[in-house]
Amino acid sequence: MSADQHTPVSISSVSIDDPHMQPLARNPRRMEQLIAVAMFFGLVSFVMFGFAYWVNWPAWTFGVTLGLGMVLLGFGVTAWGKYLMPKGPFVEERHKVASSDEQRNAFAAAVVERNLGILGRRKVLGGLAGAALGVFGVVAAFPLIRSLGPLPKNSLKTTDWKAGSYLVDSTGRPVKVGDVAVGGIVTVFPMGYQDTDNGQAVDQTVLIRLATTDFTTRPGRESWGPSGYVAYSKLCTHLGCPVGLYEQQLEMLVCPCHQSMFSVANGGEPTFGPAPRPLPQLPLYVDGRGYVRSQGGYNQPVGPGFWERS
Amino acid sequence: MSSTTKKSESPYGPIGDKLNELDDRLGVARGGRTLMDKIFPDHWSFMLGEIALYSFMVLLATGIFLTLYYVPSQSLVVYHGPYLPLRGVRVSQAYASSVDLSFSVRAGLLMRQMHHWACDIFVGAIVVHMARVFFTGAFRKPRETNWLIGSILLILAIVNGFLGYSLPDDLVSGTGLRIAFSIVESIPLVGSTLATLLFGGNFPGTMIISRFYTLHVLLIPAIIVGLVTAHLVLLVTQKHTQFKGKGRTENNVVGAPMMPIFAAKATGFIFLVTGVTALLAGLAQINPIWQFGPYEAAKISYAVQPDWYMGWLDGALRIFPAWEWTGFGHTIPLEVFIPALIIPGIVFTIAQVWPAIEAKYTGDTAMHNLLDRPRDRPKRTAFGVAMLSFLFMLFVASSTDVLANYFHISLNTMLWLMRVLVIIVPLIAYPVTLVLCKELQQVDGAGKRKRPNVVIRTTEGAYETVPADLRPGDGHHELDAEPIPTFIDLDPGAEEPIEGSRVVTR
Numbered sequence: 129m130s131a132d133q134h135t136p137v138s139i140s141s142v143s144i145d146d147p148h149m150q151p152l153a154r155n156p157r158r159m160e161q162l163i164a165v166a167m168f169f170g171l172v173s174f175v176m177f178g179f180a181y182w183v184n185w186p187a188w189t190f191g192v193t194l195g196l197g198m199v200l201l202g203f204g205v206t207a208w209g210k211y212l213m214p215k216g217p218f219v220e221e222r223h224k225v226a227s228s229d230e231q232r233n234a235f236a237a238a239v240v241e242r243n244l245g246i247l248g249r250r251k252v253l254g255g256l257a258g259a260a261l262g263v264f265g266v267v268a269a270f271p272l273i274r275s276l277g278p279l280p281k282n283s284l285k286t287t288d289w290k291a292g293s294y295l296v297d298s299t300g301r302p303v304k305v306g307d308v309a310v311g312g313i314v315t316v317f318p319m320g321y322q323d324t325d326n327g328q329a330v331d332q333t334v335l336i337r338l339a340t341t342d343f344t345t346r347p348g349r350e351s352w353g354p355s356g357y358v359a360y361s362k363l364c365t366h367l368g369c370p371v372g373l374y375e376q377q378l379e380m381l382v383c384p385c386h387q388s389m390f391s392v393a394n395g396g397e398p399t400f401g402p403a404p405r406p407l408p409q410l411p412l413y414v415d416g417r418g419y420v421r422s423q424g425g426y427n428q429p430v431g432p433g434f435w436e437r438s
Numbered sequence: 439m440s441s442t443t444k445k446s447e448s449p450y451g452p453i454g455d456k457l458n459e460l461d462d463r464l465g466v467a468r469g470g471r472t473l474m475d476k477i478f479p480d481h482w483s484f485m486l487g488e489i490a491l492y493s494f495m496v497l498l499a500t501g502i503f504l505t506l507y508y509v510p511s512q513s514l515v516v517y518h519g520p521y522l523p524l525r526g527v528r529v530s531q532a533y534a535s536s537v538d539l540s541f542s543v544r545a546g547l548l549m550r551q552m553h554h555w556a557c558d559i560f561v562g563a564i565v566v567h568m569a570r571v572f573f574t575g576a577f578r579k580p581r582e583t584n585w586l587i588g589s590i591l592l593i594l595a596i597v598n599g600f601l602g603y604s605l606p607d608d609l610v611s612g613t614g615l616r617i618a619f620s621i622v623e624s625i626p627l628v629g630s631t632l633a634t635l636l637f638g639g640n641f642p643g644t645m646i647i648s649r650f651y652t653l654h655v656l657l658i659p660a661i662i663v664g665l666v667t668a669h670l671v672l673l674v675t676q677k678h679t680q681f682k683g684k685g686r687t688e689n690n691v692v693g694a695p696m697m698p699i700f701a702a703k704a705t706g707f708i709f710l711v712t713g714v715t716a717l718l719a720g721l722a723q724i725n726p727i728w729q730f731g732p733y734e735a736a737k738i739s740y741a742v743q744p745d746w747y748m749g750w751l752d753g754a755l756r757i758f759p760a761w762e763w764t765g766f767g768h769t770i771p772l773e774v775f776i777p778a779l780i781i782p783g784i785v786f787t788i789a790q791v792w793p794a795i796e797a798k799y800t801g802d803t804a805m806h807n808l809l810d811r812p813r814d815r816p817k818r819t820a821f822g823v824a825m826l827s828f829l830f831m832l833f834v835a836s837s838t839d840v841l842a843n844y845f846h847i848s849l850n851t852m853l854w855l856m857r858v859l860v861i862i863v864p865l866i867a868y869p870v871t872l873v874l875c876k877e878l879q880q881v882d883g884a885g886k887r888k889r890p891n892v893v894i895r896t897t898e899g900a901y902e903t904v905p906a907d908l909r910p911g912d913g914h915h916e917l918d919a920e921p922i923p924t925f926i927d928l929d930p931g932a933e934e935p936i937e938g939s940r941v942v943t944r
Contacts, residue, residue, distance in 0.1 A: 136685045139475050139695045181545060190548040191720015198713025202706045209694075209702025216699075219685065219692045220477040222677050222807060225580060277638035277645070280630040284623070284640060298736070315736050329616075329641050329735035362736060367620040367755065367774060368641070369613055372738040384740050385613065386756045387839055387849055400850060402755060402773050404762030432620040433762050433771035434630040 136219035148218065153211035160212060167204035173197030284434060287318075287331045287361075289410060289425040294319035295335055295359070305355050305418045308337040313374045315362060318422070330430065332362040332370060333410055334381065335420070336392055345409060346395035352411040357420055359410035360396045363431035364388055366403040381407065404433065478700040479680035479693035483570045488704065490563035492711040493556045494666065500553040501655065507539035507546060508532070510605065510651035512644050521728050529607075529732035532647045536606035537728050551719035557599050558724075559715060561747040564592045572792070572822050574809040576679045578802070582793040584672045587665050589789045594662050596747050601654040603725070603745055607647055612733025614744060616641060617755075624774035642735060681809045688807045743836070753835030754781050757856050785829070816875035823871040824864040831860040 137148050153159040177193035227235070247254055294302040295316040300323070308314055316335045321327030338356045345358060352358070360381065362370045369385035379392040380399070388403030390396045396407030408430050411423035429437050448454025461467040478484075511531040517524045519534070520541050529537075539546040568588060571577055577585035600618070604611045619641040622633040638645030677691050686692050694700050718724075730739060744752055754777035763770040788795075796818065797803060812819040834841070835856040842852040890906045 134684065136690075136692045139477070140471075184544060187545075187547045188720045190545050191551070191716050191718075194548070195713045195715070195717030195720055198709045198716055200713075202709030202711075202713055204706070205709060206703050206706030209699050209706060213694075213699045213702060216694055217480075217685070217692050218477055218695055219690050220475065222689050222691060225676055273635060276635040277643070278634055280634040280640070283634065284630050317736075325642055325644070325735070326640065332736035366760075367617045369616060370736055370738040373740065384738050385617065386752075387853075398760065401853075402758055402760050404760040404771065404773050432623060432774065433769040434623040434633075435626050435628075435768055435770065436630055437769040438764075438767045 134217070136217040138220060139216075139218040142218070148216055149214040151212045152215035156212055159207065163204045163207050163212070166200045166207075170197045170200030170204060173200060280434075280436070284431075285429040285437070287425055287430060288321045288324075288327060289318050289331060289333075289422050291422065291424045293422045295333070295412075295420050295422065296322050298322055303335060303420045305357075305414050305420060308335065308357070310337055310339050310356065311376045312337050315370075316359065330363070333359050334362045334371065334374070335359045336374065336379075338379065338393065345393060349395070349409060349411070351413070352409060352423070354412055354414045354420075357412055357414075358392060359412055359422070360390070360392070360407040361410070361426060361430040363407075364403055365398070365405040365407060365432060366401070368431045371407065474695065474697035476674070476696040477691040477693045478696065479678050479691055481681060483574075484678065485707065486563055486567035486570050488707055489711055490560055490567055491666065491670075492708045493560040493563060493715065494662070495708065496556040496712050496715050497553060497560060498659070500549045500556065501659075503546075503549045504539065504553060505655055507535060507543050508605065508651075509535040510648045512607065512642075512647045524728060524731075527732065530647070532605060532607040533727070533732045536608070540728065548716070548719050551722075551724050552715050553602075554724045555718045555722075556715045557595075557602065558746060559711070561592070561595050561599055564588070564595055565747075568592060568789075569822065569826065573812040573819055574679070574681075575806065575815060575818065576809055577793045578806040579793075579797065580676055580805055581672075581679070584669055584676070585793055586790055587669050587672070589786065591662060591665050591669065593786060594658055594665070598654055598658040598662070599745060599747060601650045601658065604650050605647065605654060606725075606727045607733050608727035609730040609733050609737060609739050611727075612642070612735070613738055614748075615646060615733075616735070621774055621778040624771040625779065626768075626770050626775070642733075677807070679807055679809050681811075686808065688805070691807075746833075749836040750829050750832035751778060751782060753832040753837075753856070754778070756838055757832075757835045757853060757860065759857075785825070788825070813875040813878040816872045816879075819875050820868045820871035824868040827867040828860065828864040831856065831863050835860060 137146070142148055151159075173193050174197040177190060177197060180189045180193050226232075296302050296319045297314055297316055300319070302319060303314065303316060313334055313336045316333050317327045317331050321331055336358050338353070338358060340356055344350050345353060360371075362372075364371050364383040364385065366383065366386055366388050369383050371381045371383045371388075371390060373382040373384055374380070374392075375382055375389075381390040381392055381396075382388070383390075383401070383403065386402050388401030389399050390403070390407050391399050396409055398404070398406060408426040408428050410426060412420055413423050415421050446452055446455050448458055450457075457467070509531045513531055514528050515531050515534050517527050517529050517534050517537070519525075519538050521537055524537065536550075540550055541547070571585065571588070600614070604615050604618075619633050619637060622636060623629045625632060634640060636646070636649070637643040638649075678693075680686050680691060680693070683692070694703070731737075743749070755774065758773055758777040761772045761776075763772050810818075812822075838852045838856055839849065842849045845852075891903045892906050894902045894904060896902060
C-alpha cells in the first residue's frame with residue numbers, strides 16, 4: 129500500500145475510482161458472502177418471530193427470535209458499512225462556529241444599543257412589566273404547586289391509635305392474650321383501620337410476646353408490656369420501611385432496607401445501622417375479657433424524622 | 439418508462455429531476471449535500487453515546503407499547519388473571535395491569551423486560567460515555583454546554599428510571615416509594631410539606647402512581663427528547679472531536695462521511711443494540727413483579743435491591759452514621775438528608791462545573807477539537823478515577839448484607855469496612871493513577887503492537903538485528919505516544935500558541 133492511500137482526502141473532491149473509495153476488506157467477495165449469510169439468517173429469525181407470535185410459543189422464544197434477527201441484521205449492515213464501503217480516510221475542514229468580527233459587533237450593537245437602549249428609556253414600564261411577571265410567577269405557583277395536596281398539618285405526627293384501641297391483625301381479628309406464642313410476632317393495627325391506607329402505612333405496629341411477663345423495656349414504662357406483650361411502631365425511624373424481620377434469639381427487630389436493628393427488650397433502642405431513634409413503643413393493657421388493647425396513642429411521631437418533629 | 443418518453447432535465451436522470459423539484463420548494467440541495475458529506479471520526483469509544491441514544495429509542499418504542507395496557511391507578515381490584523398464586527388477591531389496578539400485560543398480552547412480557555433492560559443499558563451507556571468524554575477532555579471549550587446538557591440527561595435518566603420502576607406498584611417498588619417519601623420529608627423547613635404535596639397527603643396517598651405515570655411517560659421523556667435533540671444539534675454544529683493522529687489537526691475532521699458509510703454503521707448498530715436488548719429480555723428475567731406480590735405498606739421483602747443506578751445512593755444511606763440533629767423544637771434527619779440529597783448534589787454539581795474548574799485551574803481558554811489521551815492529563819484522570827472509585831464503593835456498600843452473608847463476616851465488620859473503604863479507596867486511587875499516568879507517558883510506543891526484530895546473517899558472517907516490516911494496519915499512528923506535554927499543548931501545526939493558551943516551558 130502506498131502512503132498516499134492513508135492520507136485523508138475530501139469526499140466531495142474524490143473520484144469514484146480513487147483508492148480511497150476501495151473497500152477495507154482484503155477479500156470483498158468473501159466478506160459479501162459472510163454478510164449475506166448473516167442477513168439471510170436474520171431474515172429467517174424475523175420470520176420465526178412472526179411464527180412464534182402467531183402460534184403463541186413461550187414468551188422467551190419471542191426475545192430469542194427477535195433478538196437474533198436484530199443482531200444478525202445489525203452485524204450485516206455494520207460490516208457492510210465498515211468493510212465493503214469506501215475505506216477512506218476522508219477529511220473535512222472544521223468551519224469556525226464563531227461569527228466574523230463585524231457580525232459579532234453588529235449583534236452586540238443590536239443588543240446593547242437598540243434593544244437595551246430602547247427598553248431602558250422607559251424604566252417605569254420595564255419595572256412594571258418585570259414586577260407583573262414576578263407576581264404572576266408567584267401566583268401561578270399556587271395552582272401548580274399548592275393544589276397538589278394538603279399541607280402535612282398533624283398527619284405526620286399522629287396515628288389512629290387511641291386509648292382502648294383493640295389490636296387487630298390484618299384480617300381484622302382482635303388479639304387475645306393467649307393468641308401469640310412466646311417469642312411470636314404479629315403485625316397489628318387499631319381496630320377499624322386495618323383496611324385503610326393510613327392504617328396500613330402509618331398505624332402498623334409489631335406486637336411481640338417476650339418470654340418474661342410484665343416486661344419493662346425502660347424506666348417509666350412499667351405498665352406498658354402486660355403478660356410479656358410489647359408493641360412498637362413498625363415504621364423504621366430511618367426511612368420508614370416496615371421493620372419486618374424479628375431475630376428471636378437476640379430479641380432484635382431488623383429493617384431489611386438498610387439493616388437498622390432495634391432492641392425489643394431495651395425500649396426499641398437502635399443498636400446498629402443508620403436509624404437515629406428508638407422505635408416508638410405503644411403502651412398496652414389486657415382488658416377484663418383478655419383482649420390486648422392500647423392504653424393510648426404513641427407518645428411521639430412514628431417513622432423517619434422531619435423538620436417539624438420536636 | 440417515462441424517462442424514455444420525456445427527456446430528463448437533470449444529468450442525473452429522473453431521480454435528479456425529483457430532487458430538483460424538491461429543492462425548488464424546500465431548498466434541500468445545498469444543506470443536503472453538506473450533511474451527506476459530513477465526516478464522523480472513527481473510534482470505538484465514540485459508540486458509547488450511540489448506545490445511549492439507541493437504547494433510548496428502544497425505551498420509547500417499548501414504552502409506547504406498555505402505555506396501551508398499563509392502568510395508572512391505585513384503586514383496588516381483585517386479581518382474576520392467569521397467574522394462580524395471585525388469584526383472588528386484592529391488588530391495585532396498576533399492579534394488576536402490569537401482571538396482565540406480562541402474562542395475558544402476547545409479547546407483553548418481552549416488551550416489559552426489553553423496556554427494563556433498555557433502561558439499565560441506557561443509564562449505563564450514559565455513565566460510560568460521560569467517563570469517556572471526561573477522560574479525553576472532550577468537554578473543553580467549545581463543548582461545555584453539551585457537557586452540561588449531557589450531565590442533566592444523566593440525572594433525568596436516573597429519575598425517570600426510578601419513576602418507571604415505581605409504576606407496577608409491587609412490593610419492592612412500593613418500598614422504594616416509601617423511602618422516596620421519607621427522603622423528601624428529610625429536607626429541612628419544607629420537606630414534610632413537599633412530601634405531602636407530592637403524594638397528595640401522608641404516605642401512600644392515592645395520587646402518587648398516576649402522578650409518577652404522567653411524569654414518567656410525558657414530562658420527563660419530553661424534556662429528555664428536547665435535550666437529546668439539543669445535544670445532537672450541538673454535536674453536528676460543533677463537529678465531533680477526534681484523537682490526535684496522522685493528518686488530524688484542530689482544524690479538520692478525519693473519518694467516514696455520513697452517507698452512506700456512517701449511516702450504514704449507525705443503522706446496523708441500532709439493530710445490534712435492539713437485538714442485544716431483545717435477547718436479554720428473552721433470556722434473562724428482570725423485575726418479576728408477580729413474585730414480589732402487590733404493595734402492602736405493612737409488608738416488606740428481604741434483600742430489597744433497587745436498580746443498579748440507584749445503588750450508590752442506597753449504599754450512602756446504609757453506611758452514613760445515624761446523625762440526627764435536634765434542637766429548638768426541630769429535627770434535621772442528617773442521616774437521610776446528607777447521603778440522599780447532599781452527596782448526589784455535590785457529585786452532580788462537581789460534574790457540571792468541571793469544565794469551568796479545569797479552565798480556571800489550567801488557565802486554558804483555547805478551543806479544543808483534538809482529544810487528550812488520559813495519561814497526558816494525569817491530574818484530571820486521577821480525579822476522575824478517584825470520583826468513580828468513590829461512587830463504586832458506595833455502590834458496593836448497597837450490598838453490605840449480601841456481602842456479609844457471602845463472606846461469613848458480621849454485618850458490623852462489613853459496615854465499618856465500607857465506611858473506611860469509601861474514604862480510603864479514592865484517596866489511594868488518586869496518587870496511584872497520577873503515578874501510573876506519568877509512568878505511561880514515558881513508555882515509548884505504548885499502545886502500539888510490538889514489532890518483532892529480525893536477525894539477519896550478512897554475507898560476511900556478521901549478525902544484524904533489524905525491525906520487521908510493518909504489518910497492515912500498523913501504519914496508523916492514532917495512538918503514537920505524544921511527547922511529554924507542556925502544561926497546555928500547542929496545536930502541533932500552529933506556528934504560534936493558540937489564542938488563550940498559556941505555555942509553560944520546563
